[in-house]
Amino acid sequence: MGRLLREVRRCKLLSKESYLFILRLQGRVYAIEPRDQFVMDPDSSGFAIHGDQHGASYNHHYRQKGFHPLFCFDGLTGDCLKAELRAGNVYTSRQVVRFMGPVLTHYETWAPEALIVLRGDSGFAVPELLELAETKGHKYAIRLKANARLQKAAQAMADQMLNPDKLHEWQLQYREFQYQADSWSHARRVVVKMECPAGELHFQFTFIATNMTVSPKYVVRFYFQRGHMENFIKEAKNGFACNKMSSTDFETNVMKLQLAMLAYNLRS
Secondary structure, eight states: OHHHHHHHHHHTOOHHHHHHHHHHHHHHHHHHSOOSEEEEEEEEOOEEOOSOOTTOEEETTTTEEEEOOEEEEETTTOOEEEEEOOBTTSOTTTTHHHHHHHHHHHHHHHOTTSEEEEEEOGGGOOHHHHHHHHHHTOEEEEEEOOOHHHHHHHHHHHHHHOOGGGTTSOEEEEEEEEEOOTTOSSOEEEEEEEEEOTTOSSOEEEEEEEOOOSOHHHHHHHHHGGGHHHHHHHHHHHHHOTTOOOOSSHHHHHHHHHHHHHHHHTOO
16 A cells, blocks of 8 residues: 555556546446445535644534545445545535536436435535536535524424413424525525423424425435444544545645545445
């Protein structure tokens, strides 16, 4: 591996080539085990470093110096569909359309009949990603950050549903409404999970933008299954050292990440 990384440094091999190589390997596996659906979960993670690695910078969210790579996992299998090393100070969703576009195009071509669903937390609730999914005809369930307008719409429904005779019980409801953010070109379906813990008077809200046609309860349950993402990234870090960016050369660290994720994908 050391010789390979030295060659990477000498030839300046780029992550695009290794990413395509990973796709080809996965294509061979899926050709044996045909897939009819994919749940694509983009997410980011913090890689702490302790040196002068090129491209590393301070990330205020993680409160550390390092890198802030972007990943996309298949939520059904745990496979890493794409990984990209980025500077430490970039925002979670920066250039997510450029990142996700080639992944979607690849699987649209390879499995044209497959159902593809995008799922992401509020860091990925950018209009460009929603429009990408809609333009390509894919479904999505992406959490929204709460704001005054969302809270007002949900509270109006909560006021009608709160049962004062059951304040000693945990109350849970699922509802939906149409909502158009200032940055959106049109209104979209928003599903809301409404929880009122036992002994309290106020509901807690979770908002999810979606173009899925299933029930609000199903959308919420589907979204929260993305909690497995943390385990996927944790396994890649602890089992395959994907976060060990020890070289001072950025391109070398790019390739180290790709090799680590390739090994991760071959784990089973």
